[in-house]
Amino acid sequence: MAESDTWTRTCTIFDVPLSKKTQVITIANKIWTNFKSKLTSLYVYKKPLKKRKRRSDADPLKKYEYITPEVWKRFKAMRMTKEFQASSELAAERQKKNKYPHRMSRGGYRKVRLKLEKKSLEAKKSGKSAPKIRRGDLWIEGRVNKNRECLNSETDAAIERINLVNEQVAKGEFLPSGKVDVLTKALGTDEHYGRVRGVWGSSGA
Structure with a gap:
């Protein structure tokens, strides 16, 4: 077409x-x-x-x-x-060879973001704090099911590393800068040219 x-x-x-x-x-x-x-x-x-x-x-x-x-x-x-x-x-x-297979449907990261935004809005309405949705959050949500289970141990380990780096950010031990953010540091690999992980393909990121 x-x-x-x-x-x-x-x-x-x-x-x-x-x-x-x-x-x-x-x-x-x-x-x-x-x-x-x-x-x-x-x-x-x-x-x-x-x-x-x-x-x-x-x-x-x-x-x-x-x-x-x-x-x-x-x-x-x-x-x-x-x-x-x-x-x-x-x-x-x-x-x-994909180490971290996702569980996303046709909606991809866009659907995942909408889901997280809905949860964030509900939290704010109930008076709870709602942290900013980060790229690493989208990456994780795209790879776990409703029971928070992944498809393989490599993805489990990657999620643990993401959570660890988030803790380092909170303590001021790591300062994300440019392309080197929490997700990039946790996965230990640079972005491929023309592609950005954990982002909806047409989001403009």
């Missing part, structure tokens, strides 16, 4: 200022990519979802009525090429 088409279609439905064009296109691209990945996993490769043991044998054309038979035929053919499968396997290998 071309970026111009994405923006034009969005503007026909919603009243969006031009200043939000990049943000809208970024979000739309992420949703579009995730949707294609879902179609590929469930209906092309027929892999079971993590939340259920059985695979999906449903007809995607019945579930998504806007997908025509011809479009679905071309999509399946493209997904079954050697080039695409090689690219998919490479991406899977990169994901396996």
Whole structure:
């Protein structure tokens, strides 16, 4: 889907200022990519979802009525090429090397921030103190479930380091400066060019 088409279609439905064009296109691209990945996993490769043991044998054309038979035929053919499968396997290998897998849904860090902001507002209404939401807080919330459990021991250890550095900040033993903040110090690695951890991709950070 071309970026111009994405923006034009969005503007026909919603009243969006031009200043939000990049943000809208970024979000739309992420949703579009995730949707294609879902179609590929469930209906092309027929892999079971993590939340259920059985695979999906449903007809995607019945579930998504806007997908025509011809479009679905071309999509399946493209997904079954050697080039695409090689690219998919490479991406899977990169994901396996991810030391700190997140638990976030399609909403990503934006949804996590909204959740924390809601808690902060509720705390203020009840007369409790509500500390500022930090990048490390978002990073942690994106990797724990409702029982505060992580997917692996590496993430548990990273969260402990983040909490330790936060204590150092409170005691005046560490002063965050520029790109070297609590999260960067705790993880011990610099940010990748063009990416910022613990921040919503279109937040402008």
